[in-house]
Amino acid sequence: MDLPKNSTKFHVTAARISAVIILALVSLATVEGKKPCPTTNYLEVPAISCRKHTAVLTDFGGVGDGVTSNTHAFRQAIEHLSPLAADGGAQLIVPPGKWLTGSFNLTSHFTLFVHKYATILASQDESEWPLVAVLPSYGRGRDAPGGRYSSLIFGTNLTDVVITGNNGTIDGQGSYWWDKFHKDELNVTRPYLIEMMYSDQIQISDLTLVNSPSWFVHPIYSRNVIIRGLTILAPIDSPNTDGIDPDSCSNTRIEDCFIVSGDDCIAVKSGWDQYGIKFGMPTEDLVIRRLTCISPDSAGIALGSEMSGGIRNVRIENVTGINTQSAVRIKTARGRGGFVKDIFVRGMYLSTMKYVFWMTGNYKSHPDDKFDPTAVPEITNINYRDVVAENVTYSARLEGISGDPFTDICISNVKIGLTAKPKKLQWNCTDVEGFSSDVMPPPCAPLAKAAKSGGCYFPEDELPIEKVQLKTCFVQNPAS
Template identity: 30%
Template sequence: MLRILSILLLLPALTFAQTTAKLPVVKAPQFKNITYTITRYGALPDGYTLNTKSIQAAIDACNKNGGGTVQVPPGLWLTGPIVLKSNVNLNLASGATLLFTKDKNEYPLVRTNWEGLDQMRNQSPISAENAINIGITGKGIIDGNGDAWRYVKKEKLTESDWKKLVASGGVLSDNKKIWYPSEAFKKASTMDNPGAYVAGKNYDDVKDFLRPNLMVLTKCKYILLEGVTFQNSPAWCLHPLMSEHLTVRNITVRNPWYAQNGDGLDVESCKNVLIENSFFDVGDDGICIKSGRDAEGRKRGMPTENVIVRGCTVYAAHGGFVVGSEMSGGAKNIHVSDCTFIGSDIGLRFKTTRGRGGVVEDIFINNIYMKDIPGDAILFDMYYAARDPIPLAGEERALPAVEFKPVDETTPQFKNIRINNVYVNGAEKAVFIRGLPEMHINNLQFSNLVLQSKKGMDIQEASNISFKNVQLYTTELNPVVDIVNSDNISFDKLQYSNQAELLFRINGERSKPVKVINTDDKKVKKAYSYELGAVQP
């Protein structure tokens, strides 16, 4: 047995059974049993006729008469942006596709929110504000025609697809590696925050650049999204913002994997949320928790809280379940369980950076299953740099400079997070934890993990991190666990690959010895290495 090298003081463990008392209660909307079919208002399912006025008329009539269901029958229904109203359930029948037009003139510029900031954007295809009791349900498809809006990186397409895209029109960047829908889009992409809201400013020159999210529900209450497939969004797909009592059930969200900013579901500054039994296959983060960005997010001061995520599957995505990076209002009391991530760049992804501020705490994760993760199975990173998590071919990335900064309201925090029962079959790295010198990632508790990966664990600038009953099987064996300037790190019953050369490499003068118990060191060539100023006890 490895000798105990230090005494680790941890907060009392809280089992997952004990956390059920904190589970939020989420109330779903109820609708009157009356139906308004869009064909009664002149809509035609030919994929050619623009049905915006007809569909909106049905929604308005339903709302005016006390609510009910607006029915979209089977067919291809071309439309411009529509606005949901209180007490209206927009229901898409099986075989119905609500297709939003490529004509950007149909989307007026509106003041809204983009990545946590006050912005002007083109109106979202579906939106609502201050609505109560709303739903989008059924078995049909909502298609945002996002390819008309997005720019595309050459490295994300095959050579054949790239040639087809270039031949379709648009313009290329000066280095010929990015395709833009128009010259106006290209020009706006070189500007510093061209969509920032300024009263009286004319945005016509940058309109083409200001991609909308497919659906934005702002300050709404009692929301149901159920059964529908949402796909091909211009930017983020589903964006509930500052809303309460959101139920997301049995939906499918699809975007091309090359879709820039093609997030699946971004829950921002919302309270009382249930997301269950849904599927995501997208171009950016799958299920993401946000709460505003930097000073604007801190001024808003609305955390995303009281959230349940369960029974969901994420395929292609930058992250399966994600918190951040726009988390300046904080996030707390979030419960994630029984989810599967297959092929997502990162599995569990917590990201932030200096300048955000905000506290992410009281996160409970249980029963997570992962397969073929190209990056880190579990990641906590406080140096997020707004880049894809997996470098493209030939892309070089420098490590961030390590320096102490003053702690103030702009300093973010990750703390009090428990992760239990995680099983990973294939990843580049099992666990990556990187805090700030002035603000360590603090009090993470891991238990019952079976992790198969190329690389093991990388723990930097962290405190009070415990691992219990972990099987860590890696192909790179020197070291299995790398620790940098961290303290109060403990392992209880660690199993690892045969023929491991070095079990723990401890680096940095601010590192403290690791507590290791119930672990067999007979098959390792060397148990510990102390480097770069780390002191051997």
């Protein structure tokens, strides 16, 4: 159903949506499945799979004092539980306490459950962070040409993995790494908080993630991914603290997340210049819904800038952006190649924005000087509808590429309220082509052609990942 055109009613609706999101982030979702366990010794957990076996971190010598390293305890626990994958799988419970640790790897048919009174603390001792190879679709580390540190929670070539909790916390203690970044002291790329590579059937949910050294959640070369109910918090001036970065992934669902970030709240990616073109794995069939974002210097959702493997069939709806630089931004450049196409956005409420619509065809960030400047991206069939924004400085900045215009841009049912001192030129458009209807302030001439009756298109069919229903599982409550 389309959101109402009446802006007053829409404000009320958006406020209600925001309230529902916040409530969802502090309580577990109710899903169909087994009846609740009759004892308080167990917690209900919505998950893609339930587990037959359970262990607690303290069974392996874990000490939750916030000082003692638990790297060995985590690694030993997962090594012990790994053989149980063939016998109904296993779950590791992180009980109340503060659990300092370096990087550790997960296993298949496995659940990591973080109790609401538990905090996993990332070590600031670099010796507890092993090095891993650069990503083949990037050709180098993002911070430095060399390798990269493994993520705090890492997995590769896995199947059926759940990282969840009843709002437990994972704290990346990122200030150590941010300081090194600002001082240009990094020889390899900073660790991410959670990274899953070459994996299938992944769930990351119902957690509070704070102060990642760099990107927070990075599924890459993976499929069938559900990310839901995350609260992600970082200082708004922290470097490269993207919230969620689906990267060369297919069939992904991101929903009911609240993100405060120093960078893009969600950044959709698929590889960097010639390396991404060669690797050739797009991000496709992606659903993002019920997102609340605060990021004064970046986007609520960015498509790119690393998009050389392509991005297609992305459906975005019910987004609230507050004090955020832009809403849904496309970032690309000569040398990227690839494509961003079949993008559908519906239902955004935006307050205090620099830009509502922003597309950049000259994002000058390259892995090296070996990129092909004739490799230009294809940007087409980009649809936005049902948007209400207030306190906006610029309505739009749409910059395509000379000789390679961005085409079939459609914008409909948009009401933009301007700041007390708006820019005189509200729509700055170059090398773009498209359509519009019922847009205020009126759009630029390249978008003045009337959109089809009914406004811009939004698909009504469901993607396969939207049809996945979570089971009701039970986890032993170590605090009971």
